[in-house]
Amino acid sequence: MAEARESKAQFAEREAEQKLDREALRAIRGGQQDAFAGIVRRHGPPLFRLLARMLRDDHAAEDLLQEVFVKAWRALPRFDATRALHPWLRKIAVNAALDELARRKKRGEMEDAEELLAQIPDSRDTGAELRERELSEAVDAALTTLAPEWAVVFRLRVQEELSYAEIAESLEIPIGSVMSRLSRARAHLASILAEYMGPKEEVDDARRTR
Amino acid sequence: MHDELDERCTRIRILMAESRERTLLSDEEVERDTHLSECEECRAAASWLELADEMARSAPNPSELSEARLEFLVSAVMDRIGDEAPSRPKRHGWVWAPTFASVAAVAVVAFVLLRSPESTQQMLPPAEPVMEEKLERLGSSYREDSGARDELAEIELTQDRKLNPAGALDKESELRQEGSDGRARVANEPEADAPEANALAAPETVDERVARAPIKRDQAPPTSELSKPEPSTPAPSASTLSAPAEEEAAGKSGRSPEALTTQSPQARGDADELSLADEPSLDDQLPVADEPSLLEALGEKEPQNAASADSLRSRLLTRLESTTVPANRDSLETALEELEMLWPQGPDSD
Numbered sequence: 334m335a336e337a338r339e340s341k342a343q344f345a346e347r348e349a350e351q352k353l354d355r356e357a358l359r360a361i362r363g364g365q366q367d368a369f370a371g372i373v374r375r376h377g378p379p380l381f382r383l384l385a386r387m388l389r390d391d392h393a394a395e396d397l398l399q400e401v402f403v404k405a406w407r408a409l410p411r412f413d414a415t416r417a418l419h420p421w422l423r424k425i426a427v428n429a430a431l432d433e434l435a436r437r438k439k440r441g442e443m444e445d446a447e448e449l450l451a452q453i454p455d456s457r458d459t460g461a462e463l464r465e466r467e468l469s470e471a472v473d474a475a476l477t478t479l480a481p482e483w484a485v486v487f488r489l490r491v492q493e494e495l496s497y498a499e500i501a502e503s504l505e506i507p508i509g510s511v512m513s514r515l516s517r518a519r520a521h522l523a524s525i526l527a528e529y530m531g532p533k534e535e536v537d538d539a540r541r542t543r
Numbered sequence: 544m545h546d547e548l549d550e551r552c553t554r555i556r557i558l559m560a561e562s563r564e565r566t567l568l569s570d571e572e573v574e575r576d577t578h579l580s581e582c583e584e585c586r587a588a589a590s591w592l593e594l595a596d597e598m599a600r601s602a603p604n605p606s607e608l609s610e611a612r613l614e615f616l617v618s619a620v621m622d623r624i625g626d627e628a629p630s631r632p633k634r635h636g637w638v639w640a641p642t643f644a645s646v647a648a649v650a651v652v653a654f655v656l657l658r659s660p661e662s663t664q665q666m667l668p669p670a671e672p673v674m675e676e677k678l679e680r681l682g683s684s685y686r687e688d689s690g691a692r693d694e695l696a697e698i699e700l701t702q703d704r705k706l707n708p709a710g711a712l713d714k715e716s717e718l719r720q721e722g723s724d725g726r727a728r729v730a731n732e733p734e735a736d737a738p739e740a741n742a743l744a745a746p747e748t749v750d751e752r753v754a755r756a757p758i759k760r761d762q763a764p765p766t767s768e769l770s771k772p773e774p775s776t777p778a779p780s781a782s783t784l785s786a787p788a789e790e791e792a793a794g795k796s797g798r799s800p801e802a803l804t805t806q807s808p809q810a811r812g813d814a815d816e817l818s819l820a821d822e823p824s825l826d827d828q829l830p831v832a833d834e835p836s837l838l839e840a841l842g843e844k845e846p847q848n849a850a851s852a853d854s855l856r857s858r859l860l861t862r863l864e865s866t867t868v869p870a871n872r873d874s875l876e877t878a879l880e881e882l883e884m885l886w887p888q889g890p891d892s893d
Contacts, residue, residue: 369624373617381608391606395616402620407627469602472595491599512564519560520553520588522595527587 347417350375354418361409369409373402376419380426386488387430389477397433401426424503427485434481475525476518483518490515551578552585559589563596845885852886 353375360368377398384394384401404425412421476484482504489500490511501508555578558571567575579586608616846852856879863875 366625367621370617370621373620374613377613377616378608385606386602395608395612399616399619399623402616403623403627406620406624468594469598472598473602475595476599487599491596492602494600512561515564516557516560519563519592519595520556523560523588523591524556524584526591526595527584530591 350419351417355414358409358412358414358418362414369402369406372405372418376422377402379419380422383423383488383493384426384430386473386492387427387481387485388433389473393433397429398426401429404429420499420502424505427489427503431481431485471530472522472526475522475529478525479518479521483514483521486511486514487518487522552582555579555582555585556588559585559592563592846882849886852882853888856882856886856888 354372357368357371380401381394381398384397385391388394388397401422405422408425412418476487479487485504486500489495489503490497495503497508497511500511504511506514555575558567558575561567562575579589846855859875859879859882863872863879866872866875
């Protein structure tokens with residue numbers, strides 16, 4: 334019941350947001366350039382979170398978000414105004430983030446996955462308490478060791494809670510590819526966590542002793 | 544690490560990951576359970592599958608975009624698109640405008656140069672085509688109207704025969720030699736001995752003027768002038784005289800309009816008075832057979848025998864003696880001459 338009410342509220346919120354987007358697009362096409370500021374205000378924060386998770390760098394995410402909106406502005410004449418704006422902006426943001434990760438890898442600026450994982454406290458060695466935040470950081474660090482195409486599917490599914498169809502639309506890939514990449518990403522993540530953090534039961538024991 | 548996993552471990556871990564999104568088949572569940580009972584590493588990985596999702600979901604956001612940072616982002620984005628919006632079309636214009644301009648200029652020059660002279664001539668406005676065509680039509684129609692010229696020649700000849708029998712014979716022979724080309728004939732005799740011959744040259748003048756018309760069309764006479772009475776006609780009927788002419792003649796002679804028919808300059812032999820304005824139009828040319836004689840114009844019938852001729856001669860002489868008006872006297876004298884030609888007075892009559 335509570336879930337139904339929440340989904341209804343989310344639906345209403347999404348509808349209101351789309352209505353504002355349509356009005357802004359009409360105004361922009363009517364020559365009111367300032368209406369684009371409203372779009373940036375509405376869609377900036379969620380896109381920033383996504384970019385910050387993918388890049389693991391707030392400043393880089395902020396810079397990249399600026400580029401995302403400028404690209405969107407240039408491509409706005411080609412946008413189908415009958416569709417929702419946010420998935421279109423998210424697709425631009427994801428592609429921009431993947432391009433940025435590829436550039437980093439090419440420049441050798443990628444975080445060393447081994448070093449990153451080595452920083453994860455090993456409960457077996459230290460016996461220290463694993464706090465929720467540390468565990469989350471460990472998972473996030475493990476994600477960086479995945480191929481970006483796999484990691485982004487995992488983030489969009491688990492962190493952004495998108496459906497397969499939405500992920501497929503954002504990445505412009507078939508739904509079957511979404512499912513395949515998601516399974517491989519999870520399996521790989523589980524393997525990394527098991528490798529560096531030991532069996533889940535030990536972690537659970539550590540969490541319980543917090 | 545994972546590279547060292549055999550294909551079976553990889554397949555079972557993916558199968559376990561898929562179990563979070565879909566219900567596994569019974570065969571897949573049996574395969575998974577069998578493998579997990581044998582492989583300790585895969586059991587450890589399986590325990591992290593659920594936790595990884597949970598930890599990833601509950602992972603704290605890197606940092607929320609603060610209100611100040613959001614406003615900064617908005618202003619930065621608006622500045623950039625504000626810089627771009629006007630410059631985009633301007634850049635495009637700078638890039639393409641010279642190209643379009645040069646292509647258009649080349650196209651115009653090529654169009655003008657490659658256009659054929661005929662079509663270029665067609666582009667120019669015609670040089671007064673209407674007047675040219677009119678005058679050309681007028682000249683050609685007159686030149687081509689050989690019948691009219693023949694008629695005119697016959698009229699001239701008849702008049703000559705009446706006024707100057709000797710000269711008329713010469714002219715008739717010339718006319719036969721020249722055929723129907725009246726224009727050439729008239730051109731060959733611009734100067735006539737008798738004053739009457741000058742009057743007969745009027746059609747020639749009309750012809751020449753029509754031929755000249757395309758060159759000096761402003762000098763073309765108005766139709767009213769061309770339709771004036773035939774100068775060579777001995778006695779034009781009253782109907783051929785226009786009303787102003789009749790009034791003018793009446794004012795001079797003091798006679799009735801009917802009697803004015805005798806006051807025409809032709810009847811007086813005053814051909815020298817004919818001017819270019821007196822040129823007759825072809826429409827006004829009367830057939831010779833229809834021409835009233837001078838005697839008829841004077842109210843006398845043409846004598847049918849010598850006796851009636853003598854009677855008429857005596858009447859004319861009486862009228863000649865009684866009149867003092869020079870014009871009337873001229874007419875009567877001319878009529879007497881005509882009568883003499885037709886019915887010569889015998890020696891005994893004197």
